[in-house]
Amino acid sequence: DVQLVESGGGLVQPGxxxxxxxAASGFPFNRYWMHWVRQDPGKxxxxxxxxxxxxxxxxxxxxxxxxxxxxxxxxxxxxxxQMNSLRVEDTAVYYCARDLVGLRSTSCFDPWGQGTLxxxxx
Amino acid sequence: DIQMTQSPSSLSASVxxxxxxxxRSSQSISNYLNWYQQxxxxxxxxxxxxxxxxQSGVPSxxxxxxxxxxxxxxxxxxxxxxxxxxxxxxxxSTPLTFGGGTKVEIK
Numbered sequence: 001d002v003q004l005v006e007s008g009g010g011l012v013q014p015g016x017x018x019x020x021x022x023a024a025s026g027f028p029f030n031r032y033w034m035h036w037v038r039q040d041p042g043k044x045x046x047x048x049x050x051x052x053x054x055x056x057x058x059x060x061x062x063x064x065x066x067x068x069x070x071x072x073x074x075x076x077x078x079x080x081x082q083m084n085s086l087r088v089e090d091t092a093v094y095y096c097a098r099d100l101v102g103l104r105s106t107s108c109f110d111p112w113g114q115g116t117l118x119x120x121x122x
Numbered sequence: 123d124i125q126m127t128q129s130p131s132s133l134s135a136s137v138x139x140x141x142x143x144x145x146r147s148s149q150s151i152s153n154y155l156n157w158y159q160q161x162x163x164x165x166x167x168x169x170x171x172x173x174x175x176x177q178s179g180v181p182s183x184x185x186x187x188x189x190x191x192x193x194x195x196x197x198x199x200x201x202x203x204x205x206x207x208x209x210x211x212x213x214x215s216t217p218l219t220f221g222g223g224t225k226v227e228i229k
Contacts, residue, residue, distance in 0.1 A: 112167070
């Protein structure tokens with residue numbers, strides 16, 4: 001079965017840093033684009049970033065550009081999100097999601113991990 | 123950025139009802155439109171991709187239609203397990219964007 005398991009969330013002060021991880025299993029990880037999507041508590045979904053299979057191509061939402069960095073370690077089947085200069089408004093549940101189809105980006109998310117909560121507060 | 127507008131933001135319906143949710147994009151996105159279901163405390167689940175393709179394992183009572191700027195998600199006969207929030211998402215261009223969601227509640 002395809003499985004995505006996020007970790008690394010927690011409480012951090014404004015201006016701080018956090019690195020999220022997403023451990024993938026059950027599929028050829030290096031063939032798939034991967035995404036991070038976040039959800040403010042009780043609110044809607046916001047796409048954060050994506051990365052292609054070999055880690056060369058990345059895209060970011062404007063709200064996180066220059067502060068967040070997406071990366072992957074295909075040897076470890078793990079996706080990362082390095083979050084720096086965190087703001088209160090970055091508080092959210094962060095989900096990793098696989099692209100629907102391998103080798104090209106459909107930018108359609110399936111499946112999703114269970115999410116990890118990031119709280120930015122003093 | 124492409125803005126996605128869903129309506130209604132919430133609705134109340136009974137088991138067996140036919141439910142329709144609409145999604146409108148601020149510019150044409152061809153058929154690059156996906157629908158997700160999210161139950162409370164859970165991750166979203168893909169229902170429909172490319173506007174009208176049913177994801178594997180999703181019941182056939184779910185269907186999607188539309189192209190260009192106007193799209194519809196229809197549940198032909200609402201079941202108890204369908205009470206959830208539903209989101210549309212455009213996959214036409216980055217930044218990828220979602221609609222605000224529709225919460226389907228029990229009448």
